[in-house]
Amino acid sequence: MKKVRKTSLLIVSAILVLATALAGCSGGGNGKNEPSPSPTAGTGSNNSGNGDAAEAPSDIWQLGSEPLEFSMYGHYNWYDVPAWDSTVAGRWVKENKNVNIVPISAGGNPDQKLSTMIASNELPDVIWLDRGADVERLREMGMLVPFDDYIDKYPNLKTWMGKDLNLLRSSDGKLYQFPNWYTGRPNGNAGYVINKKIYDELGAPTLETTDDLYDYLVKVKEKYGDSVVPFEPGLAKDLQGLGVLYTAFGENTLYSYLNEGIRAVPQGDQLTSLFTNGTFREAQKYIAKLYREKLISQDAFTQTADQIEEKVMQGRVAVFAGANPTVSAMQAHQEMVKQDPDSGYFMIWPIHKAGLDKNKIFPGTYTALGWNVSVITTNAKDPEKIFAFLDWYTGPEGQSLLFFGPEGENWQGFDEDGHPIFTDQYDADEVLQLQKDHDPIMWNGNTGYIDPAKMKYESKLPPEEQNWAARYQSTITWPTQANATEFINLNPLPDSELGIKKTQIDEIFTLAYAQSVMAKSDEEVDKIWDKAEKDAQNAGYSELLAYRTEQWKKNKEIIAGN
Amino acid sequence: MARIAISDRLMLIFIYTFLVLLSFSALYPFWNALAVSFNLGIDTSKGGVTFWPREFTLENYEIVFQDDRLLNGFMISVLRTIVGTVTAIVMTAILAYGMSRRELIGRNYYMLFFVFTMYFGGGLIPTYLLYRSLGLMNTFWVFIIPSLIGVYHMIIFRTFFKSLPAGLEESAQIDGCSNWGIFFRIVLPLSGPVIATLGLFTAVAHWNDWFMPSIYITNEKLLPIQTMLRQILNANIVTDMSNNLDTASAGRIQAMRTITTKSLTMATMMVATLPIVMVYPFVQKYFVKGVLIGSLKE
Numbered sequence: 034m035k036k037v038r039k040t041s042l043l044i045v046s047a048i049l050v051l052a053t054a055l056a057g058c059s060g061g062g063n064g065k066n067e068p069s070p071s072p073t074a075g076t077g078s079n080n081s082g083n084g085d086a087a088e089a090p091s092d093i094w095q096l097g098s099e100p101l102e103f104s105m106y107g108h109y110n111w112y113d114v115p116a117w118d119s120t121v122a123g124r125w126v127k128e129n130k131n132v133n134i135v136p137i138s139a140g141g142n143p144d145q146k147l148s149t150m151i152a153s154n155e156l157p158d159v160i161w162l163d164r165g166a167d168v169e170r171l172r173e174m175g176m177l178v179p180f181d182d183y184i185d186k187y188p189n190l191k192t193w194m195g196k197d198l199n200l201l202r203s204s205d206g207k208l209y210q211f212p213n214w215y216t217g218r219p220n221g222n223a224g225y226v227i228n229k230k231i232y233d234e235l236g237a238p239t240l241e242t243t244d245d246l247y248d249y250l251v252k253v254k255e256k257y258g259d260s261v262v263p264f265e266p267g268l269a270k271d272l273q274g275l276g277v278l279y280t281a282f283g284e285n286t287l288y289s290y291l292n293e294g295i296r297a298v299p300q301g302d303q304l305t306s307l308f309t310n311g312t313f314r315e316a317q318k319y320i321a322k323l324y325r326e327k328l329i330s331q332d333a334f335t336q337t338a339d340q341i342e343e344k345v346m347q348g349r350v351a352v353f354a355g356a357n358p359t360v361s362a363m364q365a366h367q368e369m370v371k372q373d374p375d376s377g378y379f380m381i382w383p384i385h386k387a388g389l390d391k392n393k394i395f396p397g398t399y400t401a402l403g404w405n406v407s408v409i410t411t412n413a414k415d416p417e418k419i420f421a422f423l424d425w426y427t428g429p430e431g432q433s434l435l436f437f438g439p440e441g442e443n444w445q446g447f448d449e450d451g452h453p454i455f456t457d458q459y460d461a462d463e464v465l466q467l468q469k470d471h472d473p474i475m476w477n478g479n480t481g482y483i484d485p486a487k488m489k490y491e492s493k494l495p496p497e498e499q500n501w502a503a504r505y506q507s508t509i510t511w512p513t514q515a516n517a518t519e520f521i522n523l524n525p526l527p528d529s530e531l532g533i534k535k536t537q538i539d540e541i542f543t544l545a546y547a548q549s550v551m552a553k554s555d556e557e558v559d560k561i562w563d564k565a566e567k568d569a570q571n572a573g574y575s576e577l578l579a580y581r582t583e584q585w586k587k588n589k590e591i592i593a594g595n
Numbered sequence: 596m597a598r599i600a601i602s603d604r605l606m607l608i609f610i611y612t613f614l615v616l617l618s619f620s621a622l623y624p625f626w627n628a629l630a631v632s633f634n635l636g637i638d639t640s641k642g643g644v645t646f647w648p649r650e651f652t653l654e655n656y657e658i659v660f661q662d663d664r665l666l667n668g669f670m671i672s673v674l675r676t677i678v679g680t681v682t683a684i685v686m687t688a689i690l691a692y693g694m695s696r697r698e699l700i701g702r703n704y705y706m707l708f709f710v711f712t713m714y715f716g717g718g719l720i721p722t723y724l725l726y727r728s729l730g731l732m733n734t735f736w737v738f739i740i741p742s743l744i745g746v747y748h749m750i751i752f753r754t755f756f757k758s759l760p761a762g763l764e765e766s767a768q769i770d771g772c773s774n775w776g777i778f779f780r781i782v783l784p785l786s787g788p789v790i791a792t793l794g795l796f797t798a799v800a801h802w803n804d805w806f807m808p809s810i811y812i813t814n815e816k817l818l819p820i821q822t823m824l825r826q827i828l829n830a831n832i833v834t835d836m837s838n839n840l841d842t843a844s845a846g847r848i849q850a851m852r853t854i855t856t857k858s859l860t861m862a863t864m865m866v867a868t869l870p871i872v873m874v875y876p877f878v879q880k881y882f883v884k885g886v887l888i889g890s891l892k893e
Binding site: 104110111112113116136137138139140141142145146148149152153155214220221222223288289339340342343344346347356357364368396397398399400403404405478514 | 637640641642643664719720723724727805806808809810812813815818822825826829842843844847848857
């Protein structure tokens, strides 16, 4: 009996060891079996499809000449690529340009999904994601296809983006990223929204300087007590309205200086400390004063987006400022006007400190690079054809389709600027609904093209009939958003030594910011920021500033030069 | 009539109040979600909806049931739960029955293998590669096949089977019954309560699972409703936007994300939760049914 036991034990241990060895050795390299879900149908005969360099321009692939199918993946936990034929534009493209897109869903779990796809070497053909670390990771693993050979053949991107395209180049000098909402013109919605009813009841005073604002808020508090929030800063823990107020205290003082991507103030050709900056201190003292006198909602740092929306919808805020107040303000305005035509919200020209030039105040910023990018992976069978599609999509035809519907309905033909000519059957409500439905498939938005096109229609209408957001965008917000393109890519890699220091400095800033808003006096504000400056310097702030200054200079060169 | 002392009565009142408050605080969020789901979306964003809907409407549920994807997800969830639970219970019970037989050679070594897997696992990437090479990717079977055997459930079954009197099976064997016959005709019917309990656990696990589909399924038509719910919920939670350099981009993201109103989210959540909650009362009665009715008296 003992002998049998011993042998069986031996056999069992041998099997265990073998199993572990096999598991360890076979690794992850078997990319042979490919149950790849999207068979590309466009592999038909032509050899000029794989555009190698040094080919004559005569081998430009015509979109629509052959069927094209590829898979698309959105690397966000709140987004899934919708089924291609679930939207008007998708169906049109499928029928008329013979392009089908197969969605790969992230299922709310993008990081792990991407890891598994990388490990099994089964990447989707196109990935839509934020610029930065993830793109670098993919590029370093050699999984991305560069676009340099294609941008001349398919010129829309190059035409509409111009020199700014060079800012998208990676450290090896090649272009891998196809931008979204890139633009040469200002866009954005940051500013101040005023409650009309309260404003009228208080006698419609001038609201131009910070002193005007202070007096107005005090009057609001006297008249309405606790039922109305005088100044609603939105999600103060993300800065929002408080960041907008900061811009009032200096000409060309940008909201973005407070963001974790910069946290510095340019002076001359150096990026200097934000903590010791005079304008910043002044703004903080003003904000602390407002908070002390309960003119800023006291739970500004702890409230949620739902609570803010509630207050705005009920008309319980007198002044609402933020990076993007127009979304809730427009919705609220429409609801409130239904009950009482004299209520609602409107926007004012940005507040400035007395004595400053009001045209040099910028509550918001935009960059030429837009929001995020699409990349084509090496898994794609026809990267050139996919690029051709993306390029068409970002050009006048694709954008007009997305924003106004198929040609022949709301619009017909293009005018001399290249914008669509609107027909008599233009249906504003249908257009609004179309834009909302197509939001999830706007992967390469061309702001520089589409914003003027949208405005062309709105400008024909009298102000009261214009779309609320469009009206204030064209008159107030667009002229007051500053170009912050030179400040992109100033972050060190998160795992590097400098990256760790940056995280520490970020924490020091966030804590000091909240403390300084709740400070009891101006001297305390100064004390808090002096201490924060000391702590930040100990954590390596000047090193970070030096790094960022260098990157900033490089950016400026790229923008100015080639 | 027994006279309860004053102090006891006081204690009872206190305990009951405490329990009522406790259950209320646990039940209220769910109740609130129900009320919000019946409320008009725009009105919900004004806040203040607590117990009863202020503007009653069925439109949220209409949207949920008319949306093909959500309905599809619901069907997939139901199908997966039913098929998955039935097959898992049957397979696990068969394995447990075999493991409970004393005549099985190498029984202890098999047990060792199984228990080992309870403590150690391969991790996400190796499992992913394994399923991929088995051809389970992006098919319905990836929900069923990997979860057919649950070691923990198997041990519970085994213990239960071991506790059945040997005389039952012996008498069946004498009457000429095969092993399969014994299993399906005698042992399984007697395990009513165990099957009910474990079946419920398995069903709930299948119903709630959103993680596995998010990794292994890319085809939208095979996603269960839980994965879709998670995505909708993510879209509504406004996370840290200060990472963005410029306010214009932050605006774009916000415009894209606030598409679903709170009411619609709650309605989806109700549709995803209520079915499984409704199953509980029906399974309850099997827990209390007596075992071994009319069998051997030992």
